[in-house]
Amino acid sequence: MKRKWISKTAMTLGVLTMLGAAGAGTTVAFAAPPTQNISGNAVSDNTSKRSITIWKYEINSASELGERGDGESLDPAVAPDLQGKKVMQDVNFEIVRVIPAAGVDLTDPLQQTEAGGAYTIDPTFTRQTGKTAADGSLTFDVGTGKAADGIYLVREIKDGNGEYTYTDPVTGETDKKINKPMDPFFVWLPQTKRDDTSKLIYDVHVHPKNIVTDTDLDKTVQGGKGYSIKAGQDFQWEATTKLPDGLYSEITKDMTITNRHDKDGNPIADLNITASPAAPYDLFADYFTVTDDLNTNLLLKDIVIQVLDKDGTTWKDLTIGTDYKVSLNGTAVAAHPVTNMTAGAAKKVEVDLTQDGMKRVTNDEDTHIRVVYKTTVEEDFNGVITNKYDVDYLIPGQEPVKDTSDEPEYYNGGFDIKKTDKSGADLSGAEFHIALTEQDAEDNIFLASDGKTYRKTAGPGGTPAADTLPAGVDYLTSTSDASGNAQFDGLKLDWFTDSNGNGEQEPSIPSEATWDRADIKKDYWIVETKSPDGFELLKDPKKVTVTLDTHENNAPEITVVNEPKTKLPFTGGTGTMLIVIIAIGAITIGTAAIAIDKKRRAV
Template identity: 25%
Template sequence: MTTITNGGWGRRVVAAVGAVTIAMIGAVALAAPASATETPNGPNIDPKAKGSVTIHKYAEPDEATGLPHDGTKLTEEQLKNLTPLKGVTFSIAQVDGIDLTTNAGWTTAATLMVSADGVVTGGSTTYPTTVVTSGPTDAAGIVGFPNLPLGVYVVSEVDAGANPIAISTPPFLVTVPLATQKNTWLYDVNVYPKNSLTGVTKTVDDAKATGLGSEISWNVAAQVPNVGEGRSLNRFEIVDTLDARLGYAGASVAVTDRTGAPVTLPDGSFTVTAPATGAAGDLKVVFTPAGLAVLQEKALGGTVTATVKTTVKEIGDGSIENTVTLYVNDAKVISQDVTYWGALKVFKYAQSGEVKTGLKDAEFQVFTSEADAIARTSPVSVNGKTTFVSDASGNLTVDGLFAGVKGAGKDYWLVETKAPVGYTADTTPIKVTVKPGSIEKAEVVKVLNTQVPPPILPLTGGDGAVMFGIAGAALVLIAAGAAVVIARRRVRA
């Protein structure tokens, strides 16, 4: 999910930000052709004529097109490699008090300038303007303003729509009609302002995560815009806001050009401000003026990549979002990704009839594969703990397990490694699926234990009594025999 803000605009798109190049049609040179100023009564213009201004909005290409920009309409063949921008709103306002049917009007028009906020001045005079109409570009990137009276107009880009525009097209002046290089008048004027686009994406690398304390990486890729001629980068800043359930563990920054080749940044090209290790907060990567110059010289259309390493401290509701904000000039772009976590609960019990009794001190381990579970190798660690013990009520909680890529759920194997005293452990691995969610919503796995069988004791009247009887008789006989032997020895003596 990505949000773009340009000035007061707020938009959600999957792109990022851009710079602007205006490919206008000589709108700054507002003088009439020579033939228009040779007649004493003014230029050869029909005062009742109407004209039009048509805006064609495209993304700035990687390389300059070299196309003409003289107010004429370009062909589809000439524009085939350009990408139109839909939804960019332009307004058009007429400059009041200038009559282009007179030579004086053209003389005044030649002195006009328009500021970034649309104020028109000529020398020491400020000229008021009247908005005629406005509208967004269509799917072809076109918006037309027909039936315009003759005059000087200010064209302003007022809303980027869903487009990632960092540097808006500055207001520009255009006349209706437009003087051409062939000493003719062009009543239907076409202009081709361009905005360079880029993208910011944030992706989480958590495929190897298991339990709380695992390290996961967040990869931020911010494309350096194709800054057109006459424009410049004055801000390039990445702010990665770590969720409170994450702990900072390190970061790195790299730059590549549009071909993917690495760009070496000299020392001092950017600064990094990070939270304390293990803490949440903002990680900021800010390019210095020297770094901005390198980006503009060597990395236009390239990518700035920031890799942020974090540990997972707790799961909360199971969805841990991490948000990055990219600032390029006046644009603000937000992107985020999510890592999904869940928990596992176990109820260890014995059963007598309908009564279930929780058992204390049963020990369990969790494994990521059945093979490991059988071999008892590589148990999952949750905040450094690999063995989980049931409490006096027979309950235990494994309070943080990775719940799979995009929250699809992840399989684990639960093994009872030690039974309570007097009970027999079932060491068969139990397959469980952990899904995203809070500890309170965790699945409960019920594990039954059976008691160790008691020793077999003799019963009255049973074989045990017979054996004791036989043994007693034998002892009596032995004693009698011994007495006879002793008596005979006494007689002989």
């Protein structure tokens, strides 16, 4: 599919879409413009070398297209304006010489094609290929003298791997993908000077500008590529996208945008724009949409939409209804919260930038947009949740773009306990607590429903008193049922090496990369805090290693066997005799007291 921006008075200018990360804050300067061979003789000579030089660089939007090229190298006085443009290295091109069909004036190879009979390839000219240098330039020398005269077709071509690619001269990143190659164009050699038709240019310079749409999607969970926390606690997913250029342009000159497409990629009519500096035209992208079909195990509490300021550090909230619109499962949501707290229910969130939003992020020079999904899971959830998102947008004159992010993961694990007597019979009524370390288990410090630990009872020898649990927080406990089964679910797992000890995964540190799933696990210690009737407590904590698979195992991870209570001797008769003696003594004392009282009264 072809695409071009074209003014009402000049030749085609290719516009492409490129994917991949762009170097920020640095540009590659153009080489000093060479002195061109421009002759005042209207008749072509037989001594000058004929050449075409391409200068390949990027622009941010249609408003930067400038005037049409005239085939001349840039004037040194104007060249500094190009310092802010980022050039494209190692872009592959070819040129062939063509022979127009009778009566055909070749001006636009998009409209006048070889297949349509507008021209044939000149077999006397050997096809030339090349790639742009670090300054974005590429020169084709086609020969010397009149034998080199003619009309040439310049085309961007694929690399040796069959793809359109380029090298970022700032970062050095190679084989970056070009989604849409530059549109081809015709060049006469020698070319008549545009502003003085009595002169000829033997070394023509062309400046194809390319609008870059580098979306660079990045999905994270709590800022990293993996995450685990006690199930039931809040956490968030971040869908961060580099904003593509061309979402909004202020057009100040007449222009025709050709090769337009609808969202399905079907060609639609050209857009003729009438504009001037006094009456500019606002050109917007057809749409920019972030779609996240959240895992149904997630419980959605709300979302937040933010953009990253050009300072590279400040995230700013956008306004729902003004800067963006939201739908949940196809239903528009006009205000926050955007919520669905039903496990198993669909939660497809779609965020669309409005035209006001496109204009705002462009004028503010914001660089990225992110959607923050505030979520949780049910307290007994075990397993892995992965999630990705899509970005779709359509810049006028380009093909529709759809990108998909990677899939970070959220983890929880659980394990089963079997409670029996020494014969293997099931025991019910045994209560267990869980600790993060063996020392915590010995010190009565246990895990609670908020994912934190608290001291349950004061210990001997001046051990600190029990902690007061926050309101709504309970210790995690499990009691064996009639079948002797108990379990703990939704436990946090270790999934990365915390190199700097800050408790947070930092993807920028190689050693903190997410572990392979087989290595994700965590040790816990169980403590029996209440034994079944007729049995002794376990007395020592037991370690259990929890993995992503333990909750799915058919066999329990640990079997706890209780010893029966011993039968102590009967207390015997001594205790009864003592009670009788005490009773007789009480009666004797009472009788004496009555006798003494009677004698006193008689006197």
